[in-house]
Amino acid sequence: MSAGKAAGRPGTVKERADLALNDDFLRKAVRFTTERLRGGKQKAAAEHGNWDEWRERGRQIRLHTIAHLDYYLNLFADNARANGVHVHFAETDAEAVKLSLAIAERKRAKTVVKSKSMVTEELHLNAALDSIGVEAIETDLGEYIIQLAGEAPSHIIIPAIHKNRYQIAELLSEDAGEELLPDTTILAGYVRKKLREKFLEADIGMTGCNFAIAETGSMVLFENEGNARMVTTVPKTQITLMGMERIIPSWEDLEVMATLLPRSATGQKLTVYMSGITGPKREADQDGPEEMHIIIVDNGRSLQLGDPEFQELLNCIRCGACLNACPVYRHIGGHAYGGTYSGPIGAVLTPALQKNVAEWDDIANASSLCGACYEACPVKIPLHDMLVYLRRRKVESGHGNRMESAGMKGFAAVAGKATWFKGAIKLGQLGQKLVVRNGGIRIKAGPLKGWNSYRVTPSLPKKSFRERWKTLSGEVQAEAAPMSAETRSRMEQLVREREKGGGGHGGHA
Amino acid sequence: MADTHKEWLEQLEAQSKAKQESFMTGIAKKLGRSRVTEPPAHPFRGAPDFWRTFQWPLEERIERFTEHFQAAGGNVERLNNLADVKSFVVKLAGEMDARYIVRQQESELDCLGLEEALPEAHLSVWNSDPSENWKVRAAEADIGIVMADYAAAYTGSITVLSAAHKGRSVSLLPTVLIAVIPLERLKTRLGEILIQFDDRGREELPAGIHFISGPSRSADIENDLTIGVHGPGIVYALLVG
Numbered sequence A: 001m002s003a004g005k006a007a008g009r010p011g012t013v014k015e016r017a018d019l020a021l022n023d024d025f026l027r028k029a030v031r032f033t034t035e036r037l038r039g040g041k042q043k044a045a046a047e048h049g050n051w052d053e054w055r056e057r058g059r060q061i062r063l064h065t066i067a068h069l070d071y072y073l074n075l076f077a078d079n080a081r082a083n084g085v086h087v088h089f090a091e092t093d094a095e096a097v098k099l100s101l102a103i104a105e106r107k108r109a110k111t112v113v114k115s116k117s118m119v120t121e122e123l124h125l126n127a128a129l130d131s132i133g134v135e136a137i138e139t140d141l142g143e144y145i146i147q148l149a150g151e152a153p154s155h156i157i158i159p160a161i162h163k164n165r166y167q168i169a170e171l172l173s174e175d176a177g178e179e180l181l182p183d184t185t186i187l188a189g190y191v192r193k194k195l196r197e198k199f200l201e202a203d204i205g206m207t208g209c210n211f212a213i214a215e216t217g218s219m220v221l222f223e224n225e226g227n228a229r230m231v232t233t234v235p236k237t238q239i240t241l242m243g244m245e246r247i248i249p250s251w252e253d254l255e256v257m258a259t260l261l262p263r264s265a266t267g268q269k270l271t272v273y274m275s276g277i278t279g280p281k282r283e284a285d286q287d288g289p290e291e292m293h294i295i296i297v298d299n300g301r302s303l304q305l306g307d308p309e310f311q312e313l314l315n316c317i318r319c320g321a322c323l324n325a326c327p328v329y330r331h332i333g334g335h336a337y338g339g340t341y342s343g344p345i346g347a348v349l350t351p352a353l354q355k356n357v358a359e360w361d362d363i364a365n366a367s368s369l370c371g372a373c374y375e376a377c378p379v380k381i382p383l384h385d386m387l388v389y390l391r392r393r394k395v396e397s398g399h400g401n402r403m404e405s406a407g408m409k410g411f412a413a414v415a416g417k418a419t420w421f422k423g424a425i426k427l428g429q430l431g432q433k434l435v436v437r438n439g440g441i442r443i444k445a446g447p448l449k450g451w452n453s454y455r456v457t458p459s460l461p462k463k464s465f466r467e468r469w470k471t472l473s474g475e476v477q478a479e480a481a482p483m484s485a486e487t488r489s490r491m492e493q494l495v496r497e498r499e500k501g502g503g504g505h506g507g508h509a
Numbered sequence B: 001m002a003d004t005h006k007e008w009l010e011q012l013e014a015q016s017k018a019k020q021e022s023f024m025t026g027i028a029k030k031l032g033r034s035r036v037t038e039p040p041a042h043p044f045r046g047a048p049d050f051w052r053t054f055q056w057p058l059e060e061r062i063e064r065f066t067e068h069f070q071a072a073g074g075n076v077e078r079l080n081n082l083a084d085v086k087s088f089v090v091k092l093a094g095e096m097d098a099r100y101i102v103r104q105q106e107s108e109l110d111c112l113g114l115e116e117a118l119p120e121a122h123l124s125v126w127n128s129d130p131s132e133n134w135k136v137r138a139a140e141a142d143i144g145i146v147m148a149d150y151a152a153a154y155t156g157s158i159t160v161l162s163a164a165h166k167g168r169s170v171s172l173l174p175t176v177l178i179a180v181i182p183l184e185r186l187k188t189r190l191g192e193i194l195i196q197f198d199d200r201g202r203e204e205l206p207a208g209i210h211f212i213s214g215p216s217r218s219a220d221i222e223n224d225l226t227i228g229v230h231g232p233g234i235v236y237a238l239l240v241g
């Protein structure tokens, strides 16, 4: 599509597409879909056998790749370049931002459409784009609603969970300049039409990257909505920001990641879309980006390399399973972590990326005794051990106070041996039956001693989330900023759906 | 601008290549060894051994694919031949009152004769006229029709590969997607499909490889599963053969 052709017809691309009735058609056509999606009738994800073998395989693939990262990353960069991609390396967040802005400026971009990407959040790229007058549009439905409202997301998986359909209808009506009924289908239809106008107009599509395949220089995205596909299909320029550790060797290895990631993230067998993109559009193709950039970002990741206690952090596939498993996270929500990455992985990753143990705050403290994150992790990252290491480093570097140090010594002795540690957790689980009050543990004996003399440790996980939720719900009210009952019931529903293999986003690129 | 932009890109590339060296050297140094430049032995490549030989017979593949695709909110029809595909599509387009239809330029779809059978609808064939703005044609389409290159029963997924005559937009932008899957393309495992991309090698891969496992879904309005906010909200998989 050359400029000449576009000039042959009047108006913008948007005006030339007959989108007027696009949302109407969706509404009409919905009766042709089954009711299976609604009312929780969706069939549960079938039991996937040999889960531990898959986890172990996933771990081995990640360990192998990271242990040879110089080889595989180099191979990826060479192959991506051979595919026609402009590959860039950024050691710091500032460098990654500078590169992104330079491309946007070169392209004289007015708008950038984005699909959810943790790396771009880590870089605060939206604000940076805004500062040079480029509008960044988040296109995940929830992110879009939140952006319209001018708020911050309230939940990592369902960012607009604190808004009910009436509030969303109000927001969208304001945007539309006409009243939209608070009906999910009508609202979805409106956003569909509105956002596809944005996709067609946008100069640049921006994504993250779930996996990068070294042997073919391809990048892989997992998602449920289809907006990541839009972002990589419609605009003429694509910019992908990827953490330097996102590499896997081959497409074969992708089968293992595709087996682990969606099941751990949302309980799905596979996200609705899994896309492997190998270079910009081919000469004769009529869609896909003409120019494609991949910015490989370090920003503290390489600090973990060669660190025996933290190298495995780079194995993380950002599935969010540890968040869902973590009673502390469920209790206090994502905002309290104060970084891009929340939950157990965030508690370790945030200070690790900055090599700043002082960053490890009270929230991380609260997480450190419970192994639920490790049990949930599809690549078996020992987050609970790492929390202990971090704590030790904090104490060693003089950031802990005396009370904490005292607690640490006793605990480190137990945690030093894995089997002892497991035993301690078991003890904790049993012991807490006797001592739980208001969902927290206040005991003065055993390995929890030092920490609990002044701090309440969350109850250790029992069997199901539902049970755990009950234990915690008493505590929720005691928190400074409790979520509303309405929000909480939606979160609970989310977890139920997830257990049955329901929706949500498909992990985070 | 074109020239200066090209020069600018070349400049960036030179910088990038220099940086690549220091990046890799830095990684090797942190890992406490010299650079690895030969392919390392990768004993854990791909799925675990027990999985690699796992196969369902055809009837079970059909059953499982149907079950899984429906569970994700998709529709599955089992049809005997392309003539049945034609009558199915014509009936559906009529019932839905579809005004715009876009399809891939593929021989199986060419011989359906949909253009004559649906005179009321604007039916366009991807990239039949290279001067057309095809993304826009797909964006306004009510129905998109594609041939699946592969399908996997275990995950209930359809695979489509891009090419000049096979737009990525056709399976993405229309409100309704119809994918025709010849039975011989229906595999058991995802791995049977993925390994083919390793075998083809970098130079033979298309720009876009897409696995589609149901209608586009979001879960952001009161946790209600909302379909079709971006991709097709209604998806039909037509198993043919």
Ligand code: SF4
Pocket: A264, A315, A316, A317, A318, A319, A320, A321, A322, A323, A345, A373, A376, A377, A378, A379, A380, A381, A383
């Ligand atoms: S650390 Fe958490 S987010 Fe990362 S892979 Fe493990 S469970 Fe998933």
